């Protein structure tokens with residue numbers, strides 16, 4: 001039998017896919033409505049500022065919300081993403097079609113008092129947009145449905161949206177303001193860009209908090225909207241973590257600090273002038289390790305003299321390749337950002353650390369003499385079991401070494417990064 005004949009079912013399936021893709025493109029504007037929605041649900045509507053409207057079913061709170069419409073390609077992790085403070089002010093579109101199928105986990109806390117399965121205390125995004133909400137969920141750890149959670153936290157959610165068409169629009173024109181309405185509750189027509197406000201001031205801790213007080217090195221963590229797993233990652237490596245607000249008076253409190261960490265956070269980094277000033281002061285006076293993640297990378301770059309710009313639609317997902325320019329090694333990273341540093345001209349004394357292998361955008365910077373480094377991706381969030389977790393271990397090693405040196409001792413504790421990597425190879 002000719003090969004063509006055996007391949008026919010596959011060829012037909014592929015033709016079907018192509019046909020679907022064409023149909024999706026053809027129906028892009030101005031109105032989209034198709035998939036079946038939750039039976040008996042209120043109608044929900046997502047309207048982009050540029051005029052495109054998507055109609056579906058409401059499965060969240062019967063309320064309305066406006067935000068920057070952004071998409072994530074993550075296949076799993078909706079509880080973590082939705083509680084990540086970096087999504088504050090945003091309507092979050094999931095490209096993974098089936099959302100809700102493993103429910104929402106328990107609010108149990110770890111030994112440091114942090115919620116185990118969420119990145120902060122509450123849902124941070126303003127609303128969610130999905131293709132196919134799973135009305136039945138199943139998971140050993142689930143205690144409620146995504147629908148119940150959204151209701152409880154007063155967050156609107158729409159299902160039945162052709163998210164492929166929506167993402168096509170967002171990739172083309174860039175992240176766009178969107179208004180999500182449910183039933184008769186209409187989002188007011190005046191468009192307000194959340195990025196014009198200082199969202200970091202809303203997400204940051206209002207007061208100083210200490211985690212793992214018996215830890216052996218003192219890390220000051222500047223909270224721009226920190227994810228719990230960043231605090232946890234530092235505590236697990238034996239650090240005492242002092243969480244301080246984004247505008248904390250650093251100069252007054254840094255003398256007994258062994259290392260400084262700058263967290264992730266929502267919105268534009270340009271609002272954080274106080275943090276940028278503090279970092280600039282630290283770069284001139286501080287010699288111990290400094291490390292930044294995502295917003296932390298952007299703030300360190302701005303303090304060093306690099307400009308930041310807005311990416312067209314940002315990088316949000318769990319499989320972004322980043323090349324470490326010091327080793328040539330490519331790591332697969334988890335990301336959630338809409339801004340980036342323009343590293344085309346590096347300031348004196350600094351170099352690029354990582355670069356994105358897909359779009360060439362900056363993924364980190366490092367100081368050439370002092371132990372100051374930052375990354376645009378999230379080493380605390382990993383698609384695989386470990387991925388870039390080694391960056392935390394290297395930071396704590398550098399902190400311990402600097403502390404030992406300052407104390408005039410040549411005997412430093414064994415590096416945690418080595419302990420980590422031997423544990424990793426033992427479990428591999």
Ligand SMILES: NC(=O)CC[C@H](N)C(=O)O
Nearest residue numbers: 264265267294295338339
């Ligand atoms: N995850 C983050 O820290 C995001 C940083 C910043 N809000 C951005 O979107 O680029």
